[in-house]
Amino acid sequence: MPDVIINGPAGRLEGKYSPGKEAGAPVALILHAHPRGGGHMETPVNLMMYDLFKQRGFAVLRFNFRGVGRSQGVYDQGYGELSDAATALDWAQAHNPNAAYCWVAGHSFGAFVGMQLLMRRPEIAGFISVAPPTNMYDFTFLAPCPASGLIAHGEADAIVPPDEMERVMSKVRVQKGIEIEREIIPGASHLFTNHVEELEKSITRYLDRRLAQLDAPPIESKDKKKR
Template sequence: MPEVIFNGPEGRLEGRYQPAKKKGAPIAIVLHPHPQFGGTMNNQIVYQLFYTFHERGFSVLRFNFRGVGRSEGAFDHGSGELSDAAAALDWMQAVNPDARSCWIAGVSFGAWIGMQLLMRRPEIEGFISIAAMANRYDFSFLAPCPSSGLFVHGDKDRVAPVNEVISVIDKVKVQKGVKLDHAVIEGANHFFENRVDQLVGTVGSYLDRRLGIVAE
């Protein structure tokens, strides 16, 4: 898995990039949880999402936000991290100029950043938001949500209670043809301890459905 360094707004950003075998493959970026609570691109869920996309033919990137690992800069409470995510998408598009589509995935804090990037970049056609912290971050900017996607949360999540996430989803207006799905993993907490396999299976099934992949 190639290690990559690319330019971000506050210096170099460290990532891991796995190109697809086919030219013109779709691209995906995976965003990690909160940097001040141990979130890195090596988070288990980020790692599993990375391979879930790659197994379906995507060129995929995960990277460390500013101030994490070998990424330069310092934590910026979301604003700078959104700029980092935009820089990551720019880099992916430069490396994959023939990519036919683009997806964004995020975990916890990364889900909040990913949804903001979705609103700014019309080329993003699908998203996966894991354990979105709707109780701590304002998601009202999704007005209307421009692309279909999947929210996944655990029913034992005390950090971002499932009811608050569902109430946010229910309030979001969507553009015509856009559908917001949400799945609840029974017994899962905010970190999906002992439930990562179920989480990955849920995301994989959703991607298969969206991509039209038929199980053999």
């Protein structure tokens, strides 16, 4: 798990990178919670998501947003952090030019940034959004959402009540064939303290099902088989 330094828009970005197991491995980018709320790339939720993608053969990158840890710069209200995420994804793709596809996974503020990123990057085939802060930021940019994904939210989230998340996400339009699934984790708080294992099980179920669909060979039509 090598340490990496990425040249970001506001200076260096500190990250951790795990190469894919095979040539052409897909890429996953992991985004942490709010820098001013104690978010950083080593939180339990971030580490868990990083490991889940690593176990599935992805080339995985997690990093600290500007002003966190050894990353340079200062907090920029989400605007600069989106640029950080785009730069980090560029770096991961440059190291994996034959990647089949990309995923983005984020917790809280990181979920907000990640969902903005997927609107700008058509190569992102799926997302995991943990406790998206729908009562703090405007999510109407998802118009329509271009990729399927999972939203996992804590039942006991006092910072972003699950009813608020449901209210916002139930109104999000999606492109044809796209589905945003939502799962409420019983008893879990916004940080998933003492409930990371339950969150991991939820994400595992979703990833295994979605990746099986993405990696399945295309089905030939009957007409094509006859030729």
